[in-house]
Amino acid sequence: MSAPKKKTIQIEAFRHRVVADPKYAEKTWNILEHAIHEIYNHNASGLSFEELYRNAYNMVLHKFGEKLYSGLVATMTFHLKEICSSIEAAQGGLFLEELNRKWADHNKALQMIRDILMYMDRTFIPSAHKTPVHELGLNLWRDVVIHSSKIQTRLLDTLLELIQGERSGEVINRGLMRNITKMLMDLGSSVYQDDFEKQFLESSADFYRLESQEFIESCDCGEYLKKAERRLNEEIERVSHYLDAKSEAKITNVVEKELIESHMQRLVHMENSGLVNMIVGDKYEDLGRMYSLFRRVASGLVLIRDVMTSYIRETGKQLVTDLERLKDPVDFVQRLLDIKDKYDKIIGSAFSNDKTFQNALNSSFEYFINLNSRSPEYISLFVDDKLRKGLKGVSEEDVEIILDKVMMLFRYLQEKDVFEKYYKQHLAKRLLSGKTVSDDAERSLIVKLKTECGYQFTSKLEGMFTDMKTSEDTMQGFYANVGADLGDGPTLSVQVLTTGSWPTQPINTCNLPTEILSICEKFRNYYLGTHTGRRLTWQTNMGTADLKATFGKGQKHELNVSTYQMCVLMLFNNTDRLTYREIEQAAEIPASDLKRCLQSLACVKGKNVLRKEPMSKDIADSDAFFFNDKFTSKFFKVKIGTVVAQRESEPENQETRQRVEEDRKPQIEAAIVRIMKARRVLDHNNIVTEVTKQLQSRFLPNPVVIKKRIESLIEREFLERDKGDRKLYRYLA
């Protein structure tokens, strides 16, 4: 049996009948060319997009892409040349408008053309590595129109002229400007830069250079800065309105350089209106403006800061060396605080709390406060004044504020140990005369000092407070126990001071009146009865007494006097007249103290409970004193005591200084030993550096003193010199 013959079906490719019409390309191109013309002639409405697209498509398909492309280039170029001439022909102000309009037209046309030729754009162009249609259109515009010799310069000049006009106050068409600059950006940022921006920046620089010269000759600093700020803001606004955003940084640089940087020095140092003048007059607005403008320039702030710093140092130095001012320590310190407040305010409101300025202020203060070696004493006197009366009636928060300010000054001191010495003295006087305004305030300050300097610094001070409290308790106990036996005698109040905590006092002789002696003895017995193994010494130079006095016409007064004065006055209970010699013999008070005491009793108006013959101010050995029957006073209570803390006289100051120096020696030695124990071997310079570092929270040691202490330690065989290198020291265990 035979299989049926299968008929194989073959599928063949459809053969498209291409009419190899040689004129085909030409015909198609003509259609397209015509369309382009129409588009440029604003006659696009009559065209069929679909047909044109198909024609372009076909050309590319039939491998006529090259012809299409070059035709496009030629046609477009032709049109652009026409456009160019029309723009060139525009007169004056219409130039830009014409350019703008034609540019808009071109873009519209370009879009349509690109749509029509999209197939070519997507296939032929990439494979033939040609410029895409849109880009081509822009490039042609650039080359033919913008870079045409007549238009290029004219465009630039026009733009610059307009900007310049606006700077002089004219109103210009910003929208138009924006379009033009946008056009340039669209053509490529290098076009924008080369054909506009570069020149813009240069001519702006020239303009501002001249203007700044004018301003600086005619304006004072404040006005100049206002003008500069205005110009700067203008330029920023200008950019936002019609220039490319990237130009902002560049044009502001130009303004900053020409208006600010070139004249910085002159502005700051301008007489009668420069930085110093602004500072003195607290001109916050001007200062703030200067700060924000100068901040934009390298080393602008450095300039302000340096000038401010040297001014602060100068005025500070003057203040601390002004002998007149220094006579009133409280006022002096108040002035320091005022200065600090002033600058804090300036830095806060005008210099936006810039840390570098704060630091400069701090270092200046540190510099000049320490120029005067008595600053520690004065600050302590200031505190003393506040704690004795200045803080009366002040609210708790305000007290804290003042104390914090004092601490701030304290931190600037290099010689904190000197401050400690004076503070102790003044505190002792305050406590013993009962003259402190607020116990809380006192304690608050001690806490602050402790936080700043550590426990060591304040342990003795706290000891003083403890003593006061303990003494109160002791007195209560005394009266409870012995009170019944005392009868009508004088009332006694004793403060028992622990020797180590209180400032050392010389022990002076003094004969207490008998009435006082007996009760003092009773107290001594009571105290030693309850505290064995202790020794009590009466500090007669530190006590006070209240005396009831009756004068000639029966006027009674209560006199508040020092212990010495009491001793002297009580002598007059037995007689009306005494010579100096007699008083000296009877009271056995040291001469200089006695003389001062008598002066305050006899030579001060309103307090002269004694009369002196002769009436001179000085006490001579032969002078005679009388009880002043005729004494009168408005007040019932009359205060004659002199135990108030005062600015030391020169010799006293020397003495305190010496004691401080003596105290420093063991501290330096302790530091040296500590360091050498740890390091074992160290060279001289390093020892000095380390010691200084260790002690800097208390005082600044003198390198010569350190050297002497090292030698003393060598003598005492704590250290030795290295046998090989004489600059090295070894620790001897």
Place this chain on the structure above:
Amino acid sequence: MHKLGRGHRDKIQQFITITGASEKVALQALKASDWHLEGALDVFYSQPQIRSFTDTRHLEELYNRYKDPYSDMILADGITLLCNDLQVDPQDIVMLVVSWHMKAATMCEFSKQEFIGGLQAVGIDSLEKFRERITFMRSELKDEHKFREIYNFAFGWAKEKGQKSLALDTAIGMWQLLFAEKHWPLVDHWCQFLQARHNKAISRDTWSQLLEFARTIDPALSNYDAEGAWPYLIDEFVEYLYENGIIQKDDYSQKQ
């Protein structure tokens, strides 16, 4: 000895002059080096001091000659007598060298141990030997190293017993003596300075550092370094020199 030829005897003589050793030692050393002088010297110096046999009895006799009648020490009178015997001025600096050899604790006295022990150590047991040795001892001061030892020794020796520092007058006297040997141009200024400005005793550290100063710092102070960890007294001395125009600060002509 008499058997030795002339040449040998000369060598022995030279050996003694150079080293200050005794004849016996010289003979030993030269024999050991086959009569080469240089070799003998090498041998001699490389060995610790050859303890030559000294007559202890003789030393005892010497000691008794000088010792103080009331105490077991040689005191000032005895020393004067010794110096006479040696034909040496008691103020002569060579006595310091002698004391150094004896490791004497204090000036103007020698204990028995110090006297006898000291002389034994240097091989002296008679006055003749002692006299011979004096010249050599004097020459020891020229040796840099020995001078420093003697100088530092002088501090402890010259100061009062039980004191830590040296009294100023004594120190000045010692310095003038010592620096006459080792010439230091600034010694007079130094002494004047001390008398004018310091007027206190001298510490050991200052004493020893002064020698360093004199040795290393040139008299025009061109290489003086203020940071050089010199004792403060020396720093003050430098100040004093500048202040009084004795030295010009930064005198470039002198630096050359």
